[in-house]
Amino acid sequence: MTEMLKGIAASDGIARAKAYLLVQPDLSFSKKSIDDVQAEVDRLHKAVAASSAELKLVRETAAKSLGEEEAQVFDAHMMILDDPEFVGAIESGIKDKKVNAEQVLSDVSANFIQMFEAMTDNPYMQERAADVRDVTKRLMSHLLGVTLPNPSLIDEEVIIIAHDLTPSDTAQLNRKYVKGFITDLGGRTSHSAIMARSLEIPAIVGTEKATSEIKEDQMVIVDGNGGVGVIDPSVDDVKKYDQAAKDFAAQKAEWEKLKNEKTITKDGKSFITAANIGTPNDVPAAVDNGAEAVGLFRSEFLYMDSAELPTEDEQFKAYKAALEGMNGKQVVVRTMDIGGDKHLSYLPLPEEMNPFLGYRAIRISLDRQDIFRTQLRALLRASHYGNLAIMFPMIATVNEFKQAKAIYEEERQKLIDAGTPVADKIEVGMMMEIPAAAVIADKLAKYADFFSIGTNDLIQYSMAADRGNEHVSYLYQPYNPSILRLVKRTIDAAHKEGKWAGMCGEAAGDPIMVPVLLGLGLDEYSMSATSILKIRSLMRRLDTADMKKIADQAVTEAETNEDVINLVKKATNQ
Ligand SMILES: C=C(OP(=O)(O)O)C(=O)O
Numbered sequence: 001m002t003e004m005l006k007g008i009a010a011s012d013g014i015a016r017a018k019a020y021l022l023v024q025p026d027l028s029f030s031k032k033s034i035d036d037v038q039a040e041v042d043r044l045h046k047a048v049a050a051s052s053a054e055l056k057l058v059r060e061t062a063a064k065s066l067g068e069e070e071a072q073v074f075d076a077h078m079m080i081l082d083d084p085e086f087v088g089a090i091e092s093g094i095k096d097k098k099v100n101a102e103q104v105l106s107d108v109s110a111n112f113i114q115m116f117e118a119m120t121d122n123p124y125m126q127e128r129a130a131d132v133r134d135v136t137k138r139l140m141s142h143l144l145g146v147t148l149p150n151p152s153l154i155d156e157e158v159i160i161i162a163h164d165l166t167p168s169d170t171a172q173l174n175r176k177y178v179k180g181f182i183t184d185l186g187g188r189t190s191h192s193a194i195m196a197r198s199l200e201i202p203a204i205v206g207t208e209k210a211t212s213e214i215k216e217d218q219m220v221i222v223d224g225n226g227g228v229g230v231i232d233p234s235v236d237d238v239k240k241y242d243q244a245a246k247d248f249a250a251q252k253a254e255w256e257k258l259k260n261e262k263t264i265t266k267d268g269k270s271f272i273t274a275a276n277i278g279t280p281n282d283v284p285a286a287v288d289n290g291a292e293a294v295g296l297f298r299s300e301f302l303y304m305d306s307a308e309l310p311t312e313d314e315q316f317k318a319y320k321a322a323l324e325g326m327n328g329k330q331v332v333v334r335t336m337d338i339g340g341d342k343h344l345s346y347l348p349l350p351e352e353m354n355p356f357l358g359y360r361a362i363r364i365s366l367d368r369q370d371i372f373r374t375q376l377r378a379l380l381r382a383s384h385y386g387n388l389a390i391m392f393p394m395i396a397t398v399n400e401f402k403q404a405k406a407i408y409e410e411e412r413q414k415l416i417d418a419g420t421p422v423a424d425k426i427e428v429g430m431m432m433e434i435p436a437a438a439v440i441a442d443k444l445a446k447y448a449d450f451f452s453i454g455t456n457d458l459i460q461y462s463m464a465a466d467r468g469n470e471h472v473s474y475l476y477q478p479y480n481p482s483i484l485r486l487v488k489r490t491i492d493a494a495h496k497e498g499k500w501a502g503m504c505g506e507a508a509g510d511p512i513m514v515p516v517l518l519g520l521g522l523d524e525y526s527m528s529a530t531s532i533l534k535i536r537s538l539m540r541r542l543d544t545a546d547m548k549k550i551a552d553q554a555v556t557e558a559e560t561n562e563d564v565i566n567l568v569k570k571a572t573n574q
């Protein structure tokens with residue numbers, strides 16, 4: 001029977017395909033004593049053989065569909081399975097303790113993980129802990145007779161149904177077959193939503209119950225425009241959504257016509273609409289969607305896509321590729337923003353009660369200057385090949401900015417002294433995403449060349465509401481006058497010092513927010529590439545003097561988020 005699922009619209013578009021459940025099976029077991037030791041050892045070897053065969057297949061498929069580099073992680077898994085010390089320890093454990101293989105596997109694995117994690121001076125070995133965890137899971141599934149999902153084996157069109165999707169889950173998915181996502185967790189600015197937008201596939205997140213309501217292979221429709229999932233659609237539903245998909249395609253074709261146009265308002269004022277990217281691979285989509293710049297290159301994806309810290313040369317190549325791909329248009333690279341919900345297996349961070357309030361972004365960079373300086377050198381070397389700007393994430397104080405800028409200047413001077421070509425002018429700015437920084441924007445504007453407002457975090461920190469938590473998603477209120485006042489303060493402070501202000505949080509691509517931002521005088525709008533032409537089309541219909549009046553009312557008279565929505569809708573006929 002048809003069932004509807006309500007969620008948060010996270011990525012535009014409509015798709016229909018079979019469900020693929022990317023959920024972890026229950027791997028719990030109880031400890032048991034055994035009499036027939038040999039039978040238990042045989043059971044272990046059977047599970048090892050089955051795991052090996054499965055890994056071989058997964059590796060081959062991953063190499064074909066995702067590339068050799070992505071497939072290499074599975075080599076490390078196979079090596080552990082082939083390691084006589086690992087399997088031998090389990091075998092001896094069974095013989096010595098006369099308990100079931102599951103229990104011994106769990107104990108041996110815990111020892112290995114602890115040993116690898118303790119190697120704090122060797123990040124490469126520390127990373128093996130994650131591999132041991134993965135292999136243990138696979139072996140356990142075979143001992144327990146349950147099936148693990150192997151997303152890299154997908155070879156037909158599917159909609160992925162998951163509790164949540166991490167960037168590393170997403171890296172294993174083949175764009176050719178994955179037509180959409182539905183997740184239980186997450187909000188519009190969670191990273192799974194951002195990934196869906198960069199993959200240009202429809203997605204809904206925060207449904208709370210997708211994984212419990214949807215069964216494997218069931219037909220589902222994802223309506224990423226309306227935030228609705230339809231399970232087992234009726235003939236009428238299929239007709240209705242196929243028509244909606246066609247209408248959406250027609251609308252997109254209309255927007256396409258603006259691809260090579262500038263972003264100009266009805267009264268002839270020009271602005272910049274730019275793209276947010278995660279890797280140089282996203283550049284073609286940015287160009288294809290008519291981006292006039294890259295307003296945010298989330299460089300942490302280079303670190304997350306790698307099995308160890310990316311070297312200076314690897315980073316240099318990636319930045320150079322992005323700069324060349326944008327062909328002289330500005331590319332704003334944000335230095336590494338790790339921490340919060342973005343982890344690196346090879347850079348274990350301390351366990352924290354509140355990771356979003358903890359050791360992250362510029363705080364790590366200022367502490368781990370080895371990592372920061374490598375990144376800055378790679379950026380400076382790449383600057384020769386295009387129009388680079390650099391910004392620092394999560395700046396809270398003037399001193400943090402000054403410290404980061406001083407390190408940048410040191411590395412710049414060293415390269416110049418060594419005769420390395422470096423661009424004459426590189427703007428160095430900062431993300432404005434911490435309320436304390438927005439409050440002293442006038443002070444920061446003296447040092448930063450530009451501000452890029454990160455509403456995703458600015459809203460989360462202003463409202464004290466986790467951006468990925470669907471239970472408090474009602475507090476994600478971009479138009480709340482409190483947020484608008486911080487935004488206005490930031491833009492005014494930048495302009496007073498002759499600097500520019502942009503926005504790279506998701507609100508920059510939001511049709512209700514954009515009229516207000518135009519009225520506040522925001523210069524640059526950086527968003528998911530797929531939103532650019534929609535926003536450019538909207539801006540062409542708006543008059544900046546009219547929007548200034550709307551913005552004034554929104555900042556001074558409105559009391560709530562809803563007041564601003566109503567005000568903008570009425571003024572812009574949306
Ligand atoms: C753009 C932002 O950064 P991220 O989403 O990567 O935290 C933001 O916080 O608005």
Ligand SMILES: [Mg+2]
Binds near residue numbers: 433454456457
């Ligand atoms: Mg942020």
